[in-house]
Amino acid sequence: MLSMKFSNKTILILILIVAGVLRFYNLFEIPYTNDEFSALYRTHVATFAGLIEKGVIADTLPAGVQVFLYYWTKIFGYAEWVVKLPFILFGIFSVYLIYLVAKKWYNETVGLVCSAFLASIQYTVFYSQVARPYISGLFFSLLMVYYWSNLIKTPDKKFLLNSVVFIFAAAICSYNHHFSLVFAAIVGASGLFLIQRKFLLKYIACCFIIMILYIPHINIILCQLKMGGNEGWIGELQNNFFINYISYIFQFSALSYLLVILLIVFGFVKFKKQDVNYKQLVMFSCWFIIPFLVGFLYSKLVNNVMQFSVLIFGFPYLFFILFGHIKQQKTIINLLLVLAILAVNTYALVAERKHYSLFYNSIYERIMTDHQDALKSHKRLASIVDSDKVISEYYTRKLNLDTNFVWYDSFVSERDLIAFLKKEQQRSEFLFFGCLSSNNPVTVALIQDYFPTIIQQKNYFGGTTYLFSKAISKEHNIIEYQNFENKEKKCWSSMDKSKFVDTVSFSGKYSYAIDSNTEFSFSYSRPLKEFLKNENNFIDISVKVCMPDTINECNLVATLSTEDSVYYWGASSFSTFKTNKTLKEGWVTVHHSVKLSDINVGIRNLKLTVNIWNKSRNSFLVDDVIIKLRAGNPVIYKLFQKD
Secondary structure, three states, X not given: OHHHHHHHHHHHHHHHHHHHHHHHOOHHHOOOOHHHHHHHHOOOOOOHHHHHHHHHOXXXXXXHHHHHHHHHXXXXXXXXXXXXXXXXXXXXXXXXXXXXXXXXXXXXXXXXHHHHHHHHOHHHHHHHOOOOOOHHHHHHXXXXXXXHHHHHHOXXXXXXXXXXXXXXXXXXXXXXXXXXXXXXXXXXXHHHHHOOHHHHHHHHHHHHHHHHHHHHHHHHHHHHHHHOOOOXXXXXXXXXXXXXXXXXXXXXXXXXHHHHHHHHHHHOOOOOHHHOOHHHHHHHHHHHHHXXXXXXHHHHHOOOOOOHHHHOOOOHHHHHHHHOOOOOOOHHXXXXXXXXXXXXXXXXXXXXXXXXXXXXXXXXXXXXXXXXHHHHHOOOEEEEEEOOHHHHHHHHHHHOOOOOOEEHHHOOOHHHHXXXXXXXXXXXXXXXXXXXXXXXXXXXXXXXOOOOXXXXXXXXXXXXXXXXXXXXXXXXXXXXXXXXXXXXXXXXXXXXXXXXXXXXXXXXXXXXXXXXXXXXXXXXXXXXXXXXXXXXXXXXXXXXXXXXXXOOOEEEEEEEEOOOOEEEEEEEEXXXXXXXEOXXXXXXXXXXXXXXXXXXXXXXXXXXXXXXXXXXOOOEEEEEEEEEEEOOOOOOOOOOOOO
């Protein structure tokens, strides 16, 4: 028995070593995320009162981690590895704590299985490498649950010690994150039903002390509620969020799914119905599901807060639900189970999810370094950068990089961008453009009016860098080209043959007249599956327009829809492109681009529709409608999505 325990402890040490390696890998190369930069810049205040006012109340999160970072950086500085170190350690200690909790409620085999998963999946590896209140909340919630478990299971042993640590950990959870507070409340409420009756009053006293300890934070949260937070920045909650969340936990990996199924099946070998502790199963199911329901309802009724990060505090209990029925196994079986879990998850993390190559390539840094490389390689280069100015300054100063570029936000509108591109076309042969994922998708299409050829595109998580050339190359990936030379063409509808004009055109013989009696023009409609090559593509739509100097409320419109629902509707105003004159006098190129990465294009029977909405009933001519695919960024969201 002693030998088995020692061997199982050795297996646990192996798990902890793997957890450490995966989190400490290339420690000095782990970059800051945007959230970390934001938190760290809010530590640059002279007083604690200033920290609360500008660093905490200005944010939407509790004070705990922000206060910790304030004092930690004062003592140890702002080097990335220094700031991240405590959180990496929290991540490793969490692996040990889940083992203790699972062992207490189930057995050593379940403890090893759960800790092996927590050690090696991207969910916990990533958040262990980010100095934000997620892995810290996981650590303190597990610490709370362990000592809470002692109170529930053996209240007559070390009640004072267990209650003190339970109170401390729960209080830290309440100051760490709103969702770790919710989780602590769920655990606390569970204890009311499970604690032995003779210890109930003492337990209630513990819960009361936790609430008292939270009182200093009430004014802060009230001030944050008055400010309203960052309303709507996440976007609308998608109906498939929960499925994506479960898939993310298991790294979107077919091997991981198979492993989980095999472990579940393995647990039913020699399984007896009377072995099930239904009260336990219900409790852990509630711990996993209730935080999700709270977030879901709040997101639907008030403001969307649902991200994978906010659910991390209750997610370990999914492993209890899935694997809690596995009986205690021999040491050799435990070793084989753990090796299989670590091997499959590490492979998925490194090879399938490409965690390190994606996360360690900060888009903020790469925009700056790619720009520097472009300057060295190409003379007569114009440059535009759409990135966070403060973060960009951090990297240009740290790496001593050139800042000879134009900020994208210096263009008040597309008209300003067009004016800049016209000017640079006369004196530059190449153009560099680095942008975050939030950039207007029409920007690249506009640039290609003046610098047509993309000679280099580098894709990163969170953004892309491009290098354009003024040299003209052959058009590729054109889906449709309507030049009005053929009066009957597949996929086009509502085309009035009497409006074909043969006196003025941009190319060929004919153009098409849209007059003041027409609100909606001809339309192009085609199933997306017939031409879509990659779900990360852009659809670029352009039309040549001969229009008066003033034109009111006229739009190039694109829609992605089924028979029942519209999943995307976007429009570009003609007046926006008024300065975008082509080589042929009087004609303007109007653009609209659809970023498919932001749309659920896997929906069955989704079709693209393109038309012109002449809302103010203008009169003008159109020619050369071009619809084409442009290569997108396949890794732009991959840290959190499958593709």
